[in-house]
Amino acid sequence: MKVKAFRAWRPTADKVEKVASVPYDVVDAAGAAALAAGNPDSFLHVVRAEIDLPEGTNPYSEAVYDQAKANLNRLMDDGVLIREGEPSLYLYSQQMGEHLQFGIVATCHVEDYETGRIKIHEKTRRVKEEDRIRYVDTQNANTGPVFLAYRDSEKINAVVDSAKGGEPIYKFTAEDGVIHTIWKFENPEELETAFGEIPATYVADGHHRSASAAKVGALRRAANPNHTGDEPYNYFLAVLFPESELKILAYNRVVLSLPGTEAEFLQALEEKFKIESNGISSPRNAGEICMYIKGRWSSLTPKQMPDSSDPVAALDVSILQNEILAPLLGIADPRESNDIDFIGGIKGTQELEKWVDGGRAALAFSMYPTSMEQLFSVADAGLLMPPKSTWFEPKLRSGLLVNTLD
Secondary structure (H helix, E strand, O other), X not given: OOEEOEOOEEEOOOOHHHXXXXXXXXXXXXXXXXXXXXXXXXXXXXXXXXXXXXXXXXOXXXXXXXXXXXXXXXXXXXXXXXXXXXXXXXXXXXXXXXXXXXXXXXXXXXXXXXXXXXXXXXXXXXXXXXXXXXXXXXXXXXXXXXXXXXXXXXXXHHHHHHHHOOOOOEEEEOOOOOEEEEEEOOOXXXXXXXXXXXXXXXXXXXXXXXXXXXXXXXXXHHHOOOOOOOOHHHEEEEEEEEHHHOOEEOEEEEEOOOOOOHHHHHHHHHHHEEEEOOOOOOOOOOOOEEEEEOOEEEEEEEOOXXXXXXXXXXXXXXXXXXXXXXXXXXXXXXXXXXXXXXXXXXXXXXXXHHHHHOOOOOEEEEOOOOOHHHHHHHHHOOOOOOOOOOEEOOOOOEOOOEEEOO
């Protein structure tokens, strides 16, 4: 892996809590506006710039990208964000309850993405990819990091452990209770060398951000007759976490309407699954799916399990998609269907009950979390998971460290 230190733009210590924001893709415009209300330093003004434009503004309009650039420049010009004098790498810890994870903030080379050393497990949507390309290209910056995972390395762990005892440059508790701490590594060359021995990393979260960074790099490479591969536009912002510290939660589904009657659906479902009406809302093991319909929770177990040698077909989300959503509910492509929505496991199964009991959905499915080993197996095989197969918590904050392409 080509991992490199970078000259970060970062908040002054007294502004860090005001600047740091949730990622752009976990909140809609109304939610972003509410979170940023009364706080002109919130990084949501950069990553969701439509909140500073008239209500109803198309989020993909030129005005949004121009506003985002102006807002980022303002934070820099006003000294809310300051630039490091020398390239650095950073250690970023997040603590959510008892769960604690340590990631390394660095820049990764787009060539590693293009050649498959940075491995993916999900498709991207063209409209979202084009949106991120325009954000990066217009702002000349990576404003949100890609979340990468790697298989544990004793050498990297030793360097990380030595940094934990130092004085952090930031430590604060966000409004959701997650504790965020950042240290600066004294000797970034150690980690750059250590990552040179890592054969591959995996996109855990940020498929659109990584794809767009590679596309911007390719555009600038094509426009530069003196391209060398060392230019800043060849690198994008990432946080790299060891496999053993990451926590995947379930990514649940709600189906908004039934194509026929409830009785017809349940009869067709019973042909493929053993249905146990037991009130259990969360699967007890892989291979079990929980369904909520008409105020009742039931456990579903396939009567015939898929081929375990196929890492995609063996996923619970694939079983749901291939055996229930597509053939019984008419949801052939969940990326394009308006009849399905996805609920991150952090919200719990109570959120699924609210959707169904409140009439927003006809039924809901509670899933067993995909494992890191399953993610690696799919990516190593060069295959893709169904959309919304993984939900990682805690989420990385935006605005803590920004990488500019100059």
